[in-house]
Amino acid sequence: MTRGRPRPPRERRDPRASAVPRPGGPGPRGAGDAIMDKMGVGDVAGADFDAIERMLAVPAGDAAVRLSRLRERERQEERVRMLQSALLEAPDDGARLQALANALRLLDRKAELLDVYRRMQRLAPEREEIGHMIAALSGEAGTPSRAGDRYVRNLFDAAADSFDETLSNWLDYRAPELVAGAVRAALGPGATTSAAIDLGCGTGLAAPLLAPMTRRLEGVDLSPRMLDRxxxxxxxxxxxEDEIGRFLSARRGRYTLAVACDVFCYFGELAQPFRAVHDALRPGGLFAFTVERIAGEGHALGASGRYQHSHAFVVAAAAAAGFAPVSEAEVRLRSELHRPVVGGCYVFRRG
Ligand SMILES: C[S@@+](CC[C@H](N)C(=O)[O-])C[C@H]1O[C@@H](n2cnc3c(N)ncnc32)[C@H](O)[C@@H]1O
Incomplete structure (x- = not known):
């Protein structure tokens, strides 16, 4: 068996599929899973991973993935211990505090993470992204209506080089194919539209999927490095390179299709951006997007720093902006901390 971190297999699914797998539900199981079950290897650190790896002499369904998660968790926990002890010597070491925050976030240790962000904010009060994460984790500062421009730009400039590989291979990211599938269904087989805008286009993962459906395709994003990609x-x-709301306000009636794949998780309030999209579309134009979904009525800023929206909130904001519903599906957007992120994939039509 190859040493090192086994990669979860990249899944390919029908983009139109709307079923949400049961959270934590079983995947394909192999002999290795049975071995791990028998050994009682669950979510605990301290197991003899080398012994387990030797026993799993063949690729073994979910077992390889489970093993790699346990190893990763143990690595991060060790990292936290090392960083915490180094920070006792140099408590104001900004780089180590950032590394500690990253590890605590991966381990989902929210209370300690909030404490680290507060220490970072005392050292660098001008860093907007730290304020955003403190608001997300504590809810104290009130919920900002959307993530600030500087926060978004810094976050995605830093992520740009590894974005595609991380999202597609590790996180099983599906928003572009889900949105493209929903647009194809709304347009009808073989039909094309005339002028599309990809809002928050990022590295352009949606471009090859959308290009065959439109005679002109434009993209807008705040992050110059994502745009380079x-x-x-x-x-x-x-x-x-622009902010979506600002960009659209100068393009009234320009487009026949607007898409936003995994972008409204950086917006809390949707009334304003939806209105801006509405005004930038021609009558009959389509608006397709994903959101991360929460149950209930409203919206929330999660500990991840991203916003989540309820179905009722999305539908009300779209109706208030003047959109009529075309389609809606509950979907799995990607995985995070080894759990599926459930979302909604919507298509609306401008009246
Ligand atoms: C998670 S990425 C998704 C990128 C791309 N849509 C995809 O599916 O691969 C979110 C993108 O939205 C951009 N973004 C977030 N808020 C924005 C805003 N207010 N104006 C412009 N771009 C924004 C970010 O810079 C980032 O590239």
């Missing part, structure tokens, strides 16, 4: 990928007729 989108430019290199190709598929867009024009790319713009």
């Amino acid at each position: 989108a430019r290199a990928r190709g598929g867009y007729d024009a790319l713009f």
Whole structure:
């Protein structure tokens, strides 16, 4: 068996599929799973991983993935212990505090993470992203209506180089294919539209899926480094570095299709952006997007720093902006901390 971190297999699914797998539900099981079950290897650190790996002499369904998670968890816990002891010597070491925050976030240790962000904020009060995460974890500062421009730009400039591989291979990211599948269903087989805008286009993962459905495709994003990647990928007729609301307000009646794949998780309130999309679309134009979903009525800023929206909130905001519903599906957007992130994939039509 190959040493090192086994990669979860990249799944390919029908983009139109709307079923949400049961959280924590079983995947394909192999002999290795039975071995791990028999050994009582669950979610605990301290197991003899080398012994288990030797026993799993063949690729073994979920077992390889479970083993890699346990190893990763143990690595992060060790990292936390080392960083905490180094920070006793140098409590104001910003780089170590950031590394500690990253590890605590991966381990989902929220109370300690909040404490670390507060220490970081005392050292660098100008860093907008730290304030955003403190608001997300504590709820104290009130919920900002959307993530600030500087926060988004810094976050995605830093993530740009590894974005595609991380999302597609490790996190089983599906928003672009889900949105493209929903647009294809709304347009009808083989039909094309005339002018599309990919809002928060990022590295352009949606471009190859959307390009066959439109005669012109534009993209807009706040992050110059994400846009560099989108430019290199190709598929867009024009790319713009701008904030979505600002950008759309100068383009009334310009588009026949607007898509936003995994972008409204950086917006809390939806009334304003939806209105801006509405006004930038021509009558009959389509608006397709995903949200991370929460139960109930409203919206929330999660500890991840991303916003989640209830189905009722999305539908009300779309209706208030002047959209009519076309389709809606509950979907699995990606995995996070080894759990599926459940979302909604929507298509609306401008009246
Ligand atoms: C999770 S990424 C998704 C990228 C792409 N849509 C995809 O599916 O691969 C979110 C993107 O939205 C952009 N973004 C978030 N808020 C924005 C805003 N207010 N204006 C412009 N871009 C924004 C970020 O810079 C980032 O590239």
